[in-house]
């Protein structure tokens with residue numbers, strides 16, 4: 001099987017979907033001749049033409065708003081927001097429109113769009129090229145939120161997102177794009193939305209993560225295994241709908257859980273996970289639910305010591321695991 | 328500028344004004360149908376205000392005064408194949424598109440069988456995929472990018488379908504207005520933007536909304552024509568809309584139509600409607616009432632008589648009575664109906 005990076009896998013998945021279904025279009029800033037600032041759509045305009053690969057004006061609300069309109073008229077638009085940090089002008093379109101169209105019209109209309117957005121820090125992007133926005137969108141009923149971590153999942157999930165009949169926010173951790181490599185099968189396969197994956201089996205502690213943090217958690221699990229702590233790592237893959245079954249069965253097995261995300265803590269996605277675990281697996285817990293997150297600052301600062309301080313790392317995760325194991 | 332040319336043309340036509348409808352290809356039947364389509368929303372609106380006072384409705388948004396703008400534009404479309412993206416001031420458009428009075432009443436009563444959405448949206452926001460009446464919402468101007476996107480899809484699919492969208496003067500201040508018109512201009516999309524300029528956004532007058540007199544003046548900045556029309560003259564509105572629809576259908580791109588009109592009623596039932604304007608101003612506009620104006624025209628041309636007018640009113644009154652009765656008796660949604668249609672329901 002070919003070894004690919006996350007971005008290669010995503011590109012392949014999207015490419016195959018455009019080949020498979022001519023209703024799929026992509027639109028966003030610099031995605032044409034430039035192939036996107038990360039080159040995810042490299043070669044797309046040459047293959048699929050300017051009608052299906054649309055370089056939009058610099059207007060995020062329009063990018064999502066036009067995608068919504070095109071979806072209501074039978075196309076399958078995949079909108080790219082260049083960096084998740086710049087999605088805010090489109091949030092009205094995403095939350096007030098995309099998420100509510102099916103509901104408000106009792107399915108007279110639906111809104112099968114995908115909004116792709118590179119997110120996440122650790123790449124010296126500073127305040128406005130590092131943000132993690134999963135909590136904002138996961139809060140919204142009517143949206144699905146996906147955050148792949150491995151190349152295999154990335155390809156399978158982007159395909160599932162394109163084929164879904166409801167709006168999907170597809171969050172791609174930009175540091176994983178070229179850092180993370182893995183085996184990716186040729187041709188068509190789908191990783192269904194709403195299914196988590198246990199990436200490492202273990203007995204003592206469950207670590208829940210997604211995106212880049214999944215890899216940091218695996219590293220941490222490896223490190224503490226030398227001290228005899230056996231960690232199970234759950235990769236959520238889809239944040240909404242949440243695969244409670246996989247999450248809770250792991251927590252019930254280990255009795256201890258650490259949630260890792262690089263978004264700040266207060267009201268972060270970890271809060272929902274914590275509440276869910278507390279509500280539905282309280283009797284199984286042998287220790288407090290622990291969160292390893294960025295501190296509560298508005299965004300990730302640029303200067304390396306500041307950025308390092310904010311980013312969760314394998315070391316910080318390992319530290320939290322050791323502490324909880326000793327509880 | 329395009330709207331100036333349009334004004335000049337109208338002036339030139341003044342001499343042969345008597346044959347205006349023939350020039351527009353409108354038969355007697357069509358004219359009477361247009362008249363009915365203007366009268367119906369007016370009568371429904373009046374009924375809704377009455378029902379609000381009776382405590383039968385919780386909320387009313389209406390558009391008395393906007394009927395010529397709605398019907399004149401809607402009449403230029405191919406109903407059922409062209410897309411309509413309306414806002415809450417468009418009861419006349421919605422009815423012209425084929426919504427029945429019963430459908431309207433079910434919506435404003437928030438009943439379970441409301442075809443627009445089972446009683447989920449505020450009264451005044453309609454929807455029907457069958458009629459290509461697109462789902463719309465309360466936030467101002469968000470529908471403009473949708474209209475551009477719908478038109479984009481029609482263009483990509485190679486279908487000769489046009490999209491029309493409606494909005495108020497207040498909406499033109501929002502970024503979505505600019506973003507949508509800019510994009511539509513770039514891609515020469517088959518879309519018609521209709522600004523129903525009624526001089527106020529709730530209480531804020533046009534002078535505090537923009538520093539220019541005509542919204543239509545902005546269109547050349549987006550690379551397509553802007554047209555100012557008397558929004559109270561249904562035939563002039565129709566003329567402008569017809570031209571715009573032809574342009575769009577023939578691949579020549581968008582048009583911005585600014586229809587100057589006025590709303591008599593308060594903004595909604597939550598507004599008193601007089602803090603920011605005088606009763607005299609309202610009365611002045613009522614003298615230019617679009618329905619009266621059209622009635623005069625039809626009478627002058629021997630198309631409408633007092634007797635026929637009475638007959639039409641009685642027929643519509645009866646339709647409304649029946650629809651109100653029907654909707655009043657229709658079941659309310661079950662409380663737990665609130666839980667459906669969040670995502671596609673799994674196939675059973």
Ligand SMILES: Cc1ncc(C[n+]2csc(CCOP(=O)(O)OP(=O)(O)O)c2C)c(N)n1
Pocket residue numbers: 416465466467494495496497498499523525527528529594
């Ligand atoms: C984005 C947004 N801001 C504020 C409101 C509250 N609001 C509802 S209608 C309205 C005025 C709209 O005026 P205009 O666009 O001129 O349309 P009109 O009601 O006059 O037809 C306002 C401020 C809203 N619905 N959406």
